[in-house]
Amino acid sequence: MAKYLKGQELGKTIFVNFLVLSVAVILVLLAAIGLFFPKKNPIVGLDKLNETYDERKYGPRDKDIFNISKERLQVEDKGKGLYQRFQKQMLMAKDPNLGHANRPNSSVKDEMIKDGKFIYKAQYNIDDKGRRKTKKHIEKQSFVALFGGEFVFGKGLNDDQTLSSMIEKYSTKHNAYNYGLIGAGTNHMLAMVKSKDFKGEIQQSEGVWVYVYDDNHLRRTIGANEYLDEYPDAPWYVLDGDEVLRIGSMKGRNALIKWAYDFANRFDLKVPPFVSVEHVKLTCELVEDSKEKFLKNFPNSKYVVLFHPLGEKNLPSKDYNYRGGLKDCLKSKTIEYLEYNKLYTDTPLGKKDELFIDYTEYPSMKGNEELAKKIVEALEGNAPKE
Numbered sequence: 001m002a003k004y005l006k007g008q009e010l011g012k013t014i015f016v017n018f019l020v021l022s023v024a025v026i027l028v029l030l031a032a033i034g035l036f037f038p039k040k041n042p043i044v045g046l047d048k049l050n051e052t053y054d055e056r057k058y059g060p061r062d063k064d065i066f067n068i069s070k071e072r073l074q075v076e077d078k079g080k081g082l083y084q085r086f087q088k089q090m091l092m093a094k095d096p097n098l099g100h101a102n103r104p105n106s107s108v109k110d111e112m113i114k115d116g117k118f119i120y121k122a123q124y125n126i127d128d129k130g131r132r133k134t135k136k137h138i139e140k141q142s143f144v145a146l147f148g149g150e151f152v153f154g155k156g157l158n159d160d161q162t163l164s165s166m167i168e169k170y171s172t173k174h175n176a177y178n179y180g181l182i183g184a185g186t187n188h189m190l191a192m193v194k195s196k197d198f199k200g201e202i203q204q205s206e207g208v209w210v211y212v213y214d215d216n217h218l219r220r221t222i223g224a225n226e227y228l229d230e231y232p233d234a235p236w237y238v239l240d241g242d243e244v245l246r247i248g249s250m251k252g253r254n255a256l257i258k259w260a261y262d263f264a265n266r267f268d269l270k271v272p273p274f275v276s277v278e279h280v281k282l283t284c285e286l287v288e289d290s291k292e293k294f295l296k297n298f299p300n301s302k303y304v305v306l307f308h309p310l311g312e313k314n315l316p317s318k319d320y321n322y323r324g325g326l327k328d329c330l331k332s333k334t335i336e337y338l339e340y341n342k343l344y345t346d347t348p349l350g351k352k353d354e355l356f357i358d359y360t361e362y363p364s365m366k367g368n369e370e371l372a373k374k375i376v377e378a379l380e381g382n383a384p385k386e
Contacts, residue, residue: 082112082113082114082119082359083112083113084110084111084112084113085109085110085111085112085113086108086109086110086111087108087109088108088182090103090106090108091103091106091108091124091126091182092182094233095233097191097192097195097235098181098188098191098192098195098234098235099188099231099232099233099234099235099249099250100181100183100231100233100234101130101181102126102130102131102132102181103126103130104126104127104128104129104130105126105127105128106124106125106126107123107124107125107126108123108124109121109122109123109124110122110123110124110155110156112156112357112359112360114358114359119156119357119358119359119360120156120157120357122154122155122156122157122158123158123159124153124154124159125159129201131177131178131179131201132153132154132159132162132164132178132180133159133178134159134162134164134165134168134176134177134178135159135160135165135168135169136168136175137168137169139175139203140171140172140173140174140175140204141173141204142173142174142175142204142206142207142208143174143175143176143177143202143203143204143206143207143208144164144167144171144174144175144176144177144207144208144210144375144379145176145177145179145198145202145207145208145209145210146163146164146167146176146177146178146179146180146210146212147179147180147181147184147189147192147209147210147211147212148180148181148184148211148212148213148214148308149180149181149182149183149184149185149212149214149216149217149220150180150182150183150214150362151163151180151212151214151308151310151311151362151363152164152178152179152180152181152212153178153180153181153182154178154180154368155182155360155362156357156360156362157357157362157364157365157368161364161365161368162178162180162368163178163212163363163368163371163372164176164177164178164180165178165368166365166368166369166371166372166373167372167375167376169369169372170372170373170376171376171379171380172380173379173380174207174208174376174379174380175203175204177201177202179192180212183220183227183230183231183234184217184220185216185217185218185219185220185221185227185234186211186213186217186218186220186221186283186286186287186290187220187221187234187235187236187237187286188220188234188235189211189286189287189290190235190237190244190286190289190290190293191235191246193290193293193294194293198294198297198298199297199298205298205300206298206300206301207298207301207302208301208302208303208304208379209290209291209294209298209301209302209303209304210304210305210306210375211287211290211303211304211305211306212306212308212311213305213306213307213308213311213326213337214308214310214311214313215311215312215313215315215322215323216311216313216315217283218275218279218280218283218315218322218326219275219315220234221237221279221282221283221286222272222279222282223236223250223253224270224271224272225260225261225262225264225265225269225270225271226265226270228250228251228258228261229262229265231250232249232250232251233249233250233251234249234250235249235250236248236249236250236252236253237282237286238282239278239281239282239285242285244282244285244286244289270316273316274316274317274318274320275315275316275317275320275322276317276320277320277325279322280322280325280326280329281329283326284326284329284330284333287305287330287333287335288333288335290303291303291335302336302379303335303336304336304337304338304378304379305330305335305336305337305338306337306338306339306375307323307327307337307338307339307340307341308371309340309341309342309343309344309371310344310356310361310362310363310367312341327339338374338375338378340371340374343370343371343374344356344363344367344370354366354367355367355370
């Protein structure tokens, strides 16, 4: 019996030592990864190339926003090359529902410079409801409320050059409202539609909700690792059968998942590695829930998904046609969508390049103008007058 107990004790000791040794090895490996493969942390696109967070300058509430807004394209010695000056942390505020939102009553500059010359100089003005300001002309009978990411917000453009301002310019029936949000996905849209008092913000009683879809929204909606660092507080939705459930924010996932995502970011890996049927289904269900909630508040209105002409991306998918899958799902739910894939190639303009902002994937004022005409024609049944 004594030998048995000694053997048992020896076994426990060996197991504990093995466990301690394993933990030590893992910690050493993690330290080595952190040393030799540091987490990518681009220079902040601020006024000074080496500027760091200063609580006295920005205030303690903006520290997290500052840390997630370290945005830069490329900087070469002595200011040559392509770089950006954009104090995104001054544009965005923490939001308990959306994770981040446009800061009400703010005004922020965004400039892109190439070899000492401006690619664009934009100023973003946000109203008291957190919307990008739209240049209004006259009061009209209906509304168009646009939601999307950078394409709707108008990255690189002034207020009067955005898609909403172009719709406002050409529409005879609709006033346009810009609910665009940089970094947004379908998950942000549902969270916004569920929480905002649109009736208190939109003057007209009926109109159209237009969700401007971009393939990147799929990766944003599922909380892929390339977006988790920048938008950790984004809404996290999952499917329980066909029911959409919100279970907090993206950063609320367990520590093992967060570690795996952090590891993947160091090596430019994609987690999850592919867009799947389940991801498309989740996105489609979020769209349907958004539609139902919107129409509950505006029963005599329409809900439309617009596939942006620049929004088609080559996401990792194992040859799965995720965009086609999403359109099929929308059809099955009788959700109307618009698509103008060739708009920016088959254009009456002399130069296709005029439809883009140089060195970016974003539409120029001309690009928004061409798309706005198509939207107005679809909504009002006739081509807008020049």
